[in-house]
Amino acid sequence: MQWPRENRLPIERDFAMNTYAIVAYDKLDGQAAARRQAARTPHFERMKLAVGEGKIHFAGSMLAEDGRMTCSIVIASFPDRAALDAWVREEPYVKNGAWERIEVAPMFVAVKEGVITDEWMSLMARHLAASAKA
Numbered sequence: 001m002q003w004p005r006e007n008r009l010p011i012e013r014d015f016a017m018n019t020y021a022i023v024a025y026d027k028l029d030g031q032a033a034a035r036r037q038a039a040r041t042p043h044f045e046r047m048k049l050a051v052g053e054g055k056i057h058f059a060g061s062m063l064a065e066d067g068r069m070t071c072s073i074v075i076a077s078f079p080d081r082a083a084l085d086a087w088v089r090e091e092p093y094v095k096n097g098a099w100e101r102i103e104v105a106p107m108f109v110a111v112k113e114g115v116i117t118d119e120w121m122s123l124m125a126r127h128l129a130a131s132a133k134a
Helices: 032-052 081-089 118-133
Strands: 019-026 056-063 069-077 099-107
Touching: 019 032, 019 081, 032 056, 032 069, 081 099
Parallel strands: none
Antiparallel strands: 019 069, 019 099, 056 069
């Protein structure tokens, strides 16, 4: 679902946008499970390290109806896109071809750990003030 363009909120670049959504789609062929299994240990070790460094906020897999993993989703923070891209290039699932396609997008975080962020409240205040003037 998309909001009509006139109702979309402009996200200004003055908000720190160093949080990224990473959606990595598995190469779905007869070897998909074997590729994941072959790289699973180094992948988990690397993810544990990144969690400990505060880079990874959420990670999980999307599942097919039969329970097969088809896609990985990671929410992560990096100083900039270049640092994120360098980190992704070294990912064991990338290196062994388990992930076929990767989408990355900066995120505006509205809710973190069950709490509405100050950035979201500020954006809403700006939006309401602009609406009142219109």
